[in-house]
Amino acid sequence: MVDVVNRESEPIRVLVAKVGLDGHDRGVKVVARALRDAGMEVIYTGLHRTPEEVVATAIQEDVDVIGISLLSGAHMTLFPQIIELLKRHDAQDRHVLVGGGVIPEEDAAALKKMGVHEILGQDTPPATLVERVRELAIAQRIRA
Amino acid sequence: MSTVSESGLTQVVSESVKERIDEDLAGWEREELETFLRRRSEQKADYQTASGLAVKRVYTPADVADIPWEDIGLPGRYPFTRGPYPTMYRGQTWTMRQIAGFGTPEDTNGRFKYLIAQGQTGLSVDFDMPTLMGYDSDDPLSVGEVGREGVAVDVLEDMVTLFDGIDLERISVSMTINPTAWIVLAMYVAAAEKRGCDLRRLSGTTQNDILKEYIAQKEWIYPPEPSMRLVRDTVTYCAEHLPRFNPVNISGYHISEAGATSLQEAAFTLATTRAYVQEVVRAGVDVDSFAPRLSFFFICHADFFEEIAKFRAARRVYARMMKDEFGAKKPESMRLRFHCQTAAITLTRPQPFNNIVRTGIQALAAVLGGAQSLHTNGLDEAYAIPSEFAMKLALRTQQIIAEETNVTQVIDPLGGSYYLEALTKQLEEGIYKYLAKIDELGGTLRAIELNYFQREIADSAYAYALRRGSGEGAVVGVNKYVDEDDDQEIEVHKVDPASERRKIDRLREVKTSRDQEQVRVSLERLARTAEDSSADLMPATIDAVKANASMGEIVRALEPGFGRYRETPVF
Amino acid sequence: MPAGPRSKVMPSASVPGSSPRERSDLVAGVLDRKPSATARLITALENNREDGRAALRELYPLGGRAHIVGLTGAPGSGKSTLVASLARCLRKRGRTVAIIAVDPSSSLSGGAILGDRIRMQEHALDDGVFVRSMSTRGALGGLSRATVDAACVLDAAGFDYVIIETVGVGQAEIDIVRCAQTVVVVSVPGLGDDIQTLKAGLLEVADIHVVNKADRPDADKTLAELRMLLTLDGSSNSTGWRIPLISTSALAGSGIEELADDIDRHATWLRESGELARREEAAAIARVSAIARDLISTRLGSPAERGGFVSLVHEVVDRTLDPHTAAQRLIVSGSDLTRSTEERR
Incomplete structure (x- = not known):
């Protein structure tokens, strides 16, 4: 369909959110900047967001990708909440969910099983991250 | 060897020694170095520290000639x-x-x-x-x-x-x-x-x-x-x-x-x-x-x-x-x-x-x-x-x-x-x-308001990430000498999932068993003390803590008067 | 409230290129005030997609009830905080608010970091507030169209106020606020050349002037300067509206009620003075001609039209055709501007 083809060239929109109480925003800022420099539109909502706020924002902003960063150790609590809320709003198929931060392999595997599409650690080079986000977003648009 | 300069500071290296070294250095660059560089150039065009300060190939006493002994001095x-x-x-x-x-x-x-x-x-x-x-x-x-x-x-x-x-x-x-x-x-x-x-x-x-x-x-x-x-x-x-x-x-x-x-x-x-x-x-x-x-x-x-x-x-x-x-x-x-x-x-x-x-x-x-x-x-x-x-x-x-x-x-x-x-x-x-x-910006607090530090730091962080990402900044095991099958397995700290619950339960017990009136009075006194910006808040805080007021309660007691900070992030 | 007019929705003619069923879902969703439907439709329009235009065709007749406020000012003037405070005030009065926050895109990559929501987080979980961040996307002519289209959607979705917040720097941003019914221009003490910026083009579009961050030491000076400028220029514009000058402190919350009152007063005045009809006509002229221009340039650039264009150009080069006639032929062949590219395939 014409529109699906066109959608691939539409700017990718990404919500970059810090959930939890930690203020380590070095990573999200680098990510936001790398995505912007790759032509994407990045919505940044600041520190200490709750899962409810993240999901409401993702829906209003109609983002392709939700990027969640947290280094507070609460990933096994907060990611499931976000997934649950996306389901409740019937939005889990519309947004790709990507996590970042200090997340042990074991937890990363569990989160992926729950529905987090990708976990990108702090060693991920900006160029790799940008490509992965683009891939995930395009795949998601074709699915939707 | 040392001389006292006009400013009264002690020069570690005298002018004549410095001249001699500069001569030697020029000769060395002309002879040894150039021959060597013709055979094989250096690995990088320019060398610098992680902060981006330029560093030389080799240092001599001439490089410290303008550092007075008084700047180096003795420990303590x-x-x-x-x-x-x-x-x-x-x-x-x-x-x-x-x-x-x-x-x-x-x-x-x-x-x-x-x-x-x-x-x-x-x-x-x-x-x-x-x-x-x-x-x-x-x-x-x-x-x-x-x-x-x-x-x-x-x-x-x-x-x-x-x-x-x-x-x-x-x-x-x-x-x-x-x-x-x-x-x-x-x-x-x-x-x-x-x-x-x-x-x-x-x-x-x-x-x-x-x-x-x-x-x-x-x-x-x-x-x-x-x-x-x-x-x-x-x-x-x-x-x-x-x-x-x-x-x-x-x-x-x-x-x-x-x-x-x-x-x-x-x-x-x-x-x-x-x-x-x-x-x-x-x-x-x-x-x-x-x-x-x-x-x-x-x-x-x-x-x-x-x-x-x-x-x-x-x-x-x-x-x-x-x-x-x-x-x-x-x-x-x-x-x-x-x-x-x-x-x-x-x-x-x-x-x-x-x-x-x-x-x-x-x-x-x-x-x-x-x-x-x-x-x-x-x-x-x-x-x-x-x-x-x-x-x-x-x-x-x-x-x-x-x-x-x-x-x-x-x-x-x-x-x-x-x-x-x-x-x-x-x-x-x-x-x-x-x-x-x-100073030019109006001091540290003003510079914070202007996001000066934050912008400088964000720029450095981004440059660092790009350098590491591109491989220009080597990270062994990540962008160099990568192991396909990383066999370095480690045991990481496991969080006891029950400890959060235990902590909350214990806090609730404290909150219900304490003297509520004493808590209320101490928090009120704290908030009142805070109104006078010249008053020391420590004694009133120690009293509140002794009355078993919690950290969250103390923070909230002062919030109406103090307000809450919201940042303007810079990228 | 949208309940009554909703019955007016007519099933529209089938449009190839987007499934009618999905389109109706989108329209129904917007009318049902489903944030996801509203958001998706805005995306479609932002990207100038046919499914978006089709939905807008259905929704457009239902609009015209929201009060559209354009709010603009220099970077650093505290617009986002001001908008958040204004929204808080309007919510207390029981009204619903939609906010479109427009930020410039990077001239290098076309991407953008949109951070206005940080100041608006207090409204994140309120169904009565909808916030959408938009990038200027290089402002290649489509910005004002996309923004005003988005405002139409939010109007149809039943929001009482639609506030469009832009950085008052470029022509495109000024064009956006021109499409609003009430234009609020925000100045701030201490930016120095602020007043100059106003002189350069914002002054004439302002219906309300705000000096924000009024708790700053040099606020009085800015107020005085603005007051003088307004007196010189005529403190009421030609239509008889007396332009208010309000000082606010979005952080301390002062002046916000006054701003909300003046916005409402302006809305009433627009209706009663007949100015509203005049403005709507002017806005319609601007929109229709801008979209028409867009369509023509899109057509000229589209591969399908390219062949015809090139052959016309060759004729002009060969002197078998003069440039005027060639251009006329192009326009005539594209005269049916309501047809979409898809239809013509």
């Missing part, structure tokens, strides 16, 4: 370039202070006792995010974070439990805490009193460096003005009651971890120092009465020589600032003492054992740079908070440096190295350039 004497004390590690090895904190106060108390048994000589407490940010364990915003990245402390009994069986008059306790530092200090004082300790013998530190929170680490509650007042109150309280306690630990570490270069770390830390000293002096306190208790916290990053030079330059600039700008008279007010931590950002997830080596080299630089206390990172910190094993290994790294290498025998052993002295001077000049720029 102004300008303290070579160290704050005349005997340094010959008198006392640095304090081996591994930070620890997780789960409930009981859990962390157990780790403390383990570390002391392994030969650790100081304690350092890591609090969980809710405690750092002023939320109780039972706050909805704390879910999932209670006891995760540090220990959860809500009420006085937590502080009592945390140090149960540990002699607080003999071991120094450093507490990494910022916007809620004044509450933690109140709890520490109340707990020590309860144990019958002599407050005058308590030694330790609260980090309490709120300015770098706005600049870098982003742990804040109130806007800068009331926050600075809280810092001032702890400083004046300690000056009077806890003479051996450092109420503020001015920190470059987090500025660096947020992305700053080492030059920026040193410069911005000295900029915040200046703002604190100005604030307290403005309150009418004599600079020599509190400056001796100021202490510092720097990172030790990967560029070996630059880090050593950074510590030396920071000591020199600080000494001059205290003497010339603030008119300090006591030498103790001019000597910069610092705690040091190796750089967590340099640790990698792939091939985690490589992290032991990185940390070891960084720790050596910290020691050669004259650190007073040191934390070495665990090899597993790119995964989780360190396991007991990782902490032991990190501590052993320090013990090996202290006891096997003999680097502790001679003070500032690299002092006089042409390269190191020249680099120290380059860093010093860089620091002064930044300080001048900050």
Whole structure:
């Protein structure tokens, strides 16, 4: 369909959110900047967001990708909440969910099983991250 | 060989010697070097430090000819370039202070006792995010974070439990805490009193460096003005009651971890120092009465020589600032003492054992740079908070440096190295350039408002990420020498999932069993005291803590008057 | 409230290129005030997709009830905080608010970091507030169309106020606020050349002037300067509306009620003075001609039209055709501007 083809060239929109109480925003800022420099539109909502706020924002902003960063150790609590809320709003198929931060392999595997599409650690080079986000977003648009 | 110049300063290298060296150098470049370069060019077109300072191929006495002897000097004497004390590690090895904190106060108390048994000589407490940010364990915003990245402390009994069986008059306790530092200090004082300790013998530190929170680490509650007042109150309280306690630990570490270069770390830390000293002096306190208790916290990053030079330059600039700008008279007010931590950002997830080596080299630089206390990172910190094993290994790294290498025998052993002295001077000049720029903007607080620091740091962080990402900045095991099948398996610290529940239940018990009227009255008195911006909030806070008011309640009691800070992030 | 007019929705003619069923879902969703439907439709229109245009065709007749406020000012004037405070005030009065926050895109990559929501987080969980961040996307002519289309959707979705917040720097941003019914221009003390910026083009579009951050020491000076400028220029514009000058402190919350009152007063005045009809006509002229221009340039650039264009050009080069006639032929062949590209395939 014409529109699906066109959608691939539409700017990718990404919500970059810090959930939890930690203020380590070095990573999200680098990510936001790398995505912007790759032509994407990045919505940044600041520190200490709750899962409810993240999901409401993702829906209003109609983002392709939700990027969640947290280094507070609460990933096994907060990611499931976000997934649950996306389901409740019937939005889990519309947004790709990507996590970042200090997340042990074991937890990363569990989160992926729950529905987090990708976990990108702090060693991920900006160029790799940008490509992965683009891939995930395009795949998601074709699915939707 | 030395001559006295017109300015009265002593020239280490005379003009004639300098000329001779320059001649030699020119001849060497013409002959040996050129022939060599024709055969094989150097690996890079230009060489620079991690902060971007240009470095030469080789250094000679000519490079230090314009550094007067008075700038280098002797340890324990102004300008303290070579160290704050005349005997340094010959008198006392640095304090081996591994930070620890997780789960409930009981859990962390157990780790403390383990570390002391392994030969650790100081304690350092890591609090969980809710405690750092002023939320109780039972706050909805704390879910999932209670006891995760540090220990959860809500009420006085937590502080009592945390140090149960540990002699607080003999071991120094450093507490990494910022916007809620004044509450933690109140709890520490109340707990020590309860144990019958002599407050005058308590030694330790609260980090309490709120300015770098706005600049870098982003742990804040109130806007800068009331926050600075809280810092001032702890400083004046300690000056009077806890003479051996450092109420503020001015920190470059987090500025660096947020992305700053080492030059920026040193410069911005000295900029915040200046703002604190100005604030307290403005309150009418004599600079020599509190400056001796100021202490510092720097990172030790990967560029070996630059880090050593950074510590030396920071000591020199600080000494001059205290003497010339603030008119300090006591030498103790001019000597910069610092705690040091190796750089967590340099640790990698792939091939985690490589992290032991990185940390070891960084720790050596910290020691050669004259650190007073040191934390070495665990090899597993790119995964989780360190396991007991990782902490032991990190501590052993320090013990090996202290006891096997003999680097502790001679003070500032690299002092006089042409390269190191020249680099120290380059860093010093860089620091002064930044300080001048900050002055131009209207001072540290104004520069924070203008997001100046934040923008500088964000730019450096982005450049660092791009360099690492492109492979231009080598990271062994990540962008070089990558193992397809990484066989370095490690056991990471497991969080006890029940500990959050236990902590919340215990807090609820305390909250229901205490004298509610006493809590209400103490919180009201606290809020009333806060209305007078010249009043010291410490006594009223200690009373509230003794009445079993929780940290979250104390924070909220002051919020209507103080307001809440909201940042404008810059990219 | 949208309940009544909703019955007017007619099933529209089938449009190839987007499934009618999905389109109706989108329209129904917007009318049902489903944030996801509203958001998706805005995306479609932002990207100038046919499914978006089709939905807008259905929704457009239902609009015209929201009061559209354009709010603009220099970077750093505290617009986002002001908008958040205004929204808080309007919510207290029981009204619903939609906010479109427009930020410039990077001229290098075309990407953008949109951070206005940080100041608006207090409204994140309020169903009565909808916030959408938009990038100027290089402002290649489509910005004002996309923004005003988005405002139409939010109007149809039943929001009482639609506030469009832009940085008052470029022509495109000024064009957007021109499409609003009430234009609020925000100044701030201490930016120095602020007044100059106003002189350069914002002054004439303002219906309300706000000096924000009035707690700053040099606020009085800015107020005085503005007052003088307004007096010189005629403190009431030619239509008889007396332009208010309000000082606010979005942080302290002062002046916000006054701003909300003046916005409402202006809305009433627009209706009663007949100015509203005049403005709507002017806005319609601007929109229709802008969209028409867009369509023509899209057509000229589209591969399908390219062949015809090239052959016309060759004729002009060969002097078998003059440029005027060639251009006329192009326009005539594209005269049916309501047809979409898809239809013509």
